[in-house]
Amino acid sequence: MPRLSFKGKVFVENHHLAVPFHELVPVRDKGLSEKASLHDNLIIHGDNLAALKSLLPTYHGKVKCVYIDPPYNTGKEGWAYNDKVNSPLMQDWLGRVVDRDDLTRHDKWCCMMVPRLKLLREMLSEDGVIFVSIDDNEVHHLRCLMDEVFGEDNRVGQIIWHGSTDNNPTNIATEHEYIVCYAADRQALEEVWKSASFGPKAALERIGAELLEAHPEPEERQREYSRWLKEHKAQVKPLDRYKFIDEGGVFTGSQSVHNPGREGYRYDVIHPVTGRPCKQPLMGYRFPESTMDRLLEEDRVIFGADESKIIELKVYVEDYEAKLGSVIAGIDSRRGANEIREIFPEDPQVFKNPKPSTLIGELLSFATDPDSIVLDSFAGSGTTGHAVLAQNAADGGSRRFILVECEDYADSLTAERMRRVIEGIPDANDDALKAGLGGTFSYFELGRPMRQESLLDGSNLPPWEKLASYVFFTATGQEFDPAETDRETGFVGHTGSHDVFLIYEPDMEKLKSLALSLPVARALPAGSRRKLVFAPTKYLDPEFLHQYRIDFQQLPFQIYEAIERLER
Template identity: 80%
Template sequence: MLPRLQFKGRVFVENHHVAVPFHELVPIRGKGVGERCSLQDNLVLHGDNLAALKALLPTYQGKVKCIYIDPPYNTGKEGWAYNDKVNSPLMREWLGRIVDRDDLTRHDKWCCMMMPRLNLLRELLREDGAIFVSVDDNEMHHLRSLMNEVFGESNFVGQIVWHGSTDNNPTNIAVEHEYIVCYAANKTALEGVWNSAEFGPKEALQQIGAELLEAHPEPVERQREYTRWLKSHKMQLKPLDRYKFIDDAGVFTGSQSVHNPGREGYRYDVLHPVTGKPCKQPLMGYRFPEATMAQLIAENRVLFGSDESKIIELKVYADEYMAKLGSVIQGIDSRLGANEIREIFPEDPRIFKNPKPSTLISELLSFSTDKDAIVLDSFAGSGTTAHAVLTLNRQDGGNRRFILVECEEYADSITAERVRRVINGVPNSRVDAVKSGFGGSFSFFELGLPMRQENLLDGSHLPSWQKLAEYVFFTATGLEFDPTEANENLGLIGRTASHDVFLIYEPDVEKLKDLALSLAVARELPASDRRKLVFAPTKYLDREFLHYYQIDFQQLPFQIYETISGLEP
């Protein structure tokens, strides 16, 4: 049995995510960008992030490829407060107090805040997805313990050190780093290797290569011009500054991947094209058989030295370059985040404290997402993650979508406003991409009322047929509600392999008193080879008729959250 992290309040929060009611997500037209307002669009959600994550489950359970969150570091300076409605007045009073440096239980409160959120984030993550969490030394040890419990110790992917600042304060040890912890939903389903193109340097090398190939068909002159260009641009090309050569196929470097690693490989002579003598062999021989080497030489993929004394290398072209995500990220200054805010909000350059640089998030996403991935950030802050997603889509032609959740009042004025500005463009920005705008769209939603049984019983809040259908279908089947498959006139809300699912309901208290699964209704239900799962306020059919019409009945609202045993997706 794995060790468990013990903290005050754990007994009240470890299953709290299950008790959180589903809420409606209310579209706020005019606050997004684009003609439509849809949960299938890029999203900015305003509301408590725990309730918002629960509300996203019917649409996005198991669909998010990558999650990045930047929760409070709990330094004692943020002044945050836990606001989840746990089932204990005394616990709510304790948890609800502002957390500061003098609070001796601030680490307990942080764990209380994180555990239910991590549980819901795990449910939203795709089987081949990953989550990145920014943290510093204040909560690193607690975070790792929580993540081991929620995601499983075997799904730990790695811990990244981000060297983003310089500490000139008089301390024993200068702290110049933060951490980014990464876990997979299922490490065995994760891609074996994460690779990412270095977009800026790679594009520069591709562009100069194409220009020189057109302007200088003679190889020696072309190489001379490229060497001159490389010398003057070397500092801007890191980590691709080692790409020193150019031929008819483009800019390239040499790789020692002809070496056989760790054990004796193939032994044969490779003749130097100028001297005609055998080239020096790698210590453990070649990794390819002789026929493969002959083919590589014929395809001009082998780089020879000036004479036979140098071991041959394989040509690796700039077009093929893919970087690896290292355990240490350097060269992304933490101050870049504040610089971006100044560019986007020139009228109020200090509108948001300590934002992460979008380049940092882009770096993570470029490795961990495909071009159609969904990216979620439930501590959205200034909207950096959306900025990073839009940047990445511009660079590689992707169609990634973002979901931002922000509970603070600035969700519209800062989070969504930043997204609006980077989509539409900031005219006076010095950054070309920000100035012209990335294009795209997003929809703005607010958290609506909870869908509680008592609200349905007393009629104080009756959701629309489609809203209730969405939640009923998800809670009964665990599947996403598809509005194109639903038919309100027939009461059909969706299908599984074993059942057609129906909802007999109208958002009207008086009509609800008379709505029921009757014999007439049963006869009107469309025939199929699947059983029928029917949600209704009551029924006027006995067991024999239910059996005859192959109906499984569930009463509203009492069985709204019950999953039918044996129901197959």
């Protein structure tokens, strides 16, 4: 496989391994949850590389769908390379805005992307996928990078999003962007992605229900629906062929009565107005007369103006399952800006070039399950979170989002958008925004690096609480709550499956003799839950540990190095 070469590559290929874990510090008054939790919807303010590394203990292999919209590297975006890589060349890049005339701008972009793509790959579940929005400036480099990181056999495809009209004077008008898709393991994906719930279908179902309630008279109902469809035809593509409505809902006609390739069934279907037999398909009907009688009885047959037209069958929009095509049209890029104006009427220019939530929602409707986790580490205005909540509202799902944003507007824009779309915007024109999509989220700030050496940088061993916080977070990824601890039993906290204990004293002599022994094990609180026990060592065999539902984990090796240092 050809490989892409660029300045700095040798220094960034394994940089993600050197990035330290950081504390994720909850800021409760910025979220919408009573208790902050890393298992809630998440908004994390901080460098996305460090945040991704810090999420690994909790979300490694659990994310079904990643969507990111990184800088397109047009030279006009004002982004700067800020990864602290141990290289004189790259130290010189730090903090310098990448502009159009920067001869290393493509190198910097590739160096920025590589470690992030590698951590995002670690986040994906076995059947997970990643979508990356990009344009002509870097799509060729992105494809090469993703071939290397994910493997070219895991390339799912490349989508063209036709979202704009370019009226600028140029040789070739650019009216599209790309969405590149790769899988963690393409063999684990469903053979065909289909969606029973995506934007156009939901819109047709909604207007159908409204007109059925408001207009019981069939002809008036059809007139109102035809008027609505003419007005919204561009927005409901490719379902604009669903031109009819009856008591069963919105429908279209299908010529699936034809028998393909060989002689089928022959019988007469009488036109209800002319009383004459309707024209038959060239190869006859594909099902027997008894099936046709049932379809006629169920009012599932569409007749033409007279018998000269072959009959069609009603296909209701509720039965429609879309396929994700290589071209997405009908979602205007201006919709994203319109959404921002409706959500932030006091500052409609608060964010430039946001993606429409319907675009991301369409991807989610194909690539996620109702309980999937969706991650966006270039969160921007929070469009991905909005799309997740909207998709849940559309199909009753319980998807969760993880949004990471490094800029200072993580609270005032990203989180504020989530607050407004969750709680509702009274003056919004959109009914869903007006009512609110519901949900919660927890807000976290990226804290200090969680280095083992930082626990041991003084003349004493770390206190019990500090070590408890470290081992609990690195083992579970959950927020440490000192109020839940019990020093007498060593209880640190609990996860969904385990109670966590720490057998430790910040005393060199005591630490030498501490162990998970038979008396200690029997003294642990009783219960059916498994117990994760951190201790210097253990004096129990595997059979006993299995019987008492205990998982043993030895304390970090650096603790013992510190003992030797302090004893010298």
